[in-house]
Amino acid sequence: VTDARPIGVFDSGIGGLTVLREIRALLPEEHLVYIGDTARVPYGTKGPETVRTYSVNIARTLMQHGCKAIVIACNTASAYGREAVAHLVQRPTIDVIDPLASGAIQPGVRRVLVLGTRGTVASQAYPMALARKHAGLTVEQRACPLFVPLAEEGWTQGVVPEEIARTYLADVCVDGPPDAVLLGCTHYPLLESTIRHVLTERGAVHTTIHHAGVYTARTLAAELRLNDIAASPAQQGKTRVLVTDDPGGLDAVARRFFGASPGPIEHITLDLG
Amino acid sequence: VTDARPIGVFDSGIGGLTVLREIRALLPEEHLVYIGDTARVPYGTKGPETVRTYSVNIARTLMQHGCKAIVIACNTASAYGREAVAHLVQRPTIDVIDPLASGAIQPGVRRVLVLGTRGTVASQAYPMALARKHAGLTVEQRACPLFVPLAEEGWTQGVVPEEIARTYLADVCVDGPPDAVLLGCTHYPLLESTIRHVLTERGAVHTTIHHAGVYTARTLAAELRLNDIAASPAQQGKTRVLVTDDPGGLDAVARRFFGASPGPIEHITLDLG
Numbered sequence: 238v239t240d241a242r243p244i245g246v247f248d249s250g251i252g253g254l255t256v257l258r259e260i261r262a263l264l265p266e267e268h269l270v271y272i273g274d275t276a277r278v279p280y281g282t283k284g285p286e287t288v289r290t291y292s293v294n295i296a297r298t299l300m301q302h303g304c305k306a307i308v309i310a311c312n313t314a315s316a317y318g319r320e321a322v323a324h325l326v327q328r329p330t331i332d333v334i335d336p337l338a339s340g341a342i343q344p345g346v347r348r349v350l351v352l353g354t355r356g357t358v359a360s361q362a363y364p365m366a367l368a369r370k371h372a373g374l375t376v377e378q379r380a381c382p383l384f385v386p387l388a389e390e391g392w393t394q395g396v397v398p399e400e401i402a403r404t405y406l407a408d409v410c411v412d413g414p415p416d417a418v419l420l421g422c423t424h425y426p427l428l429e430s431t432i433r434h435v436l437t438e439r440g441a442v443h444t445t446i447h448h449a450g451v452y453t454a455r456t457l458a459a460e461l462r463l464n465d466i467a468a469s470p471a472q473q474g475k476t477r478v479l480v481t482d483d484p485g486g487l488d489a490v491a492r493r494f495f496g497a498s499p500g501p502i503e504h505i506t507l508d509l510g
Numbered sequence: 511v512t513d514a515r516p517i518g519v520f521d522s523g524i525g526g527l528t529v530l531r532e533i534r535a536l537l538p539e540e541h542l543v544y545i546g547d548t549a550r551v552p553y554g555t556k557g558p559e560t561v562r563t564y565s566v567n568i569a570r571t572l573m574q575h576g577c578k579a580i581v582i583a584c585n586t587a588s589a590y591g592r593e594a595v596a597h598l599v600q601r602p603t604i605d606v607i608d609p610l611a612s613g614a615i616q617p618g619v620r621r622v623l624v625l626g627t628r629g630t631v632a633s634q635a636y637p638m639a640l641a642r643k644h645a646g647l648t649v650e651q652r653a654c655p656l657f658v659p660l661a662e663e664g665w666t667q668g669v670v671p672e673e674i675a676r677t678y679l680a681d682v683c684v685d686g687p688p689d690a691v692l693l694g695c696t697h698y699p700l701l702e703s704t705i706r707h708v709l710t711e712r713g714a715v716h717t718t719i720h721h722a723g724v725y726t727a728r729t730l731a732a733e734l735r736l737n738d739i740a741a742s743p744a745q746q747g748k749t750r751v752l753v754t755d756d757p758g759g760l761d762a763v764a765r766r767f768f769g770a771s772p773g774p775i776e777h778i779t780l781d782l783g
Contacts, residue, residue: 386659
């Protein structure tokens with residue numbers, strides 16, 4: 238059996254394109270519909286109830302596109318909205334937190350540092366997910382709120398992002414460098430070289446930095462097989478990118494996150510009040 | 511005749527408390543209801559249509575509180591939503607752009623530098639308002655998108671904000687320092703000392719920096735008299751601050767913008783989707 242229906246992917250904005258990119262690379266035969274909720278971005282600074290409402294609203298819109306599975310490509314929405322979305326859609330629902338937590342636990346990993354938005358850090362979603370997988374880990378978390386606007390501005394290298402990263406990471410590694418750093422926000426991969434630079438200054442030379450994208454794409458592929466809803470390998474997967482605010486001027490930003498042009502960005506009208 | 515009804519004030523978030531503060535100081539007898547649309551903050555990076563929709567939605571909510579006048583304490587909402595709000599409410603509607611543009615044109619001012627969000631700068635609202643008041647001005651604008659998250663984080667002094675301000679202001683003053691700098695975003699007053707520091711480095715030692723708050727409060731006071739809807743001088747004005755997202759953790763931020771505690775911050779539920 239093959240299933241030609243699209244996979245729905247969403248994020249608060251265009252950060253989730255770092256996840257879409259890995260799904261596109263791993264599953265070239267799948268049709269993908271991405272919604273970036275740019276009219277209400279960011280989610281990371283907002284409260285649980287608000288993030289849940291927005292997540293359900295976007296997931297409902299993806300269902301209207303006939304999606305066979307949903308990927309929540311936003312950490313804050315994964316932390317606060319996963320259950321509500323899964324309950325609504327009654328389809329395979331993949332978040333970014335579980336795949337990243339599982340993927341980062343490799344042999345020899347004892348100390349883990351999680352970087353995320355204030356919302357993701359406050360939710361304790363990563364410490365809980367890590368504890369479910371492995372009992373003996375030491376987990377530290379740091380909220381890095383300015384990383385999101387920096388990534389959106391494309392200001393990812395140089396004095397300013399380095400100095401901001403130094404401030405956020407000032408007191409990590411006091412008991413020894415982390416074995417694994419989890420980029421718990423889909424914007425942060427754009428700042429990876431700056432984060433690595435600052436960690437190296439602080440002596441963390443053998444630290445592995447993990448993104449959610451690859452692990453999430455693998456989890457999605459496994460779920461598609463498990464549920465027998467994968468597309469035919471002969472299918473040529475199409476990518477549609479929709480945003481809730483005016484898409485004007487987004488092309489350059491989208492290219493930074495997707496690594497190439499994801500094609501024309503379309504506007505989708507939601508009832509915004 | 512005196513009028514006990516409250517004045518409605520709104521912003522995309524809590525930046526507008528810098529305006530509320532000046533209204534409170536000038537008009538201690540007026541009741542004030544403030545709504546910060548923290549569930550959808552920021553407006554400054556969003557498109558005209560989205561900002562207009564949100565502004566009308568919040569103004570409608572203020573009307574349900576029986577407000578006698580509306581102050582749009584947000585530059586982007588003033589630029590894109592003023593007409594739609596005035597049309598909806600059919601009451602005196604005061605924005606921040608016109609009062610700031612008028613207030614900043616003082617004898618001897620020829621060169622004006624406007625700092626604002628990307629949305630406010632793109633709207634050309636300040637150059638147009640300035641041209642209406644005075645024909646011979648030279649007006650430059652600069653979008654300073656990272657100033658909003660810096661102000662919200664309370665990261666307003668030191669190496670990081672200075673370096674960001676240096677980058678934004680790198681090529682201003684090439685033909686001579688501005689006589690007047692307009693802080694065209696209600697968040698920016700928190701960064702005034704950093705902005706002044708960087709302007710001084712660039713030789714702008716006689717430049718006056720103007721905030722919207724004081725001028726907007728004066729314009730409001732004049733409108734109240736003109737429309738004969740001012741409160742009795744004997745009235746003790748109450749201040750209510752409402753936000754559309756969870757108010758948890760906002761007290762410290764609100765105090766930075768209002769200069770004191772504005773009292774308990776209440777949650778107002780909008781239909782967010």
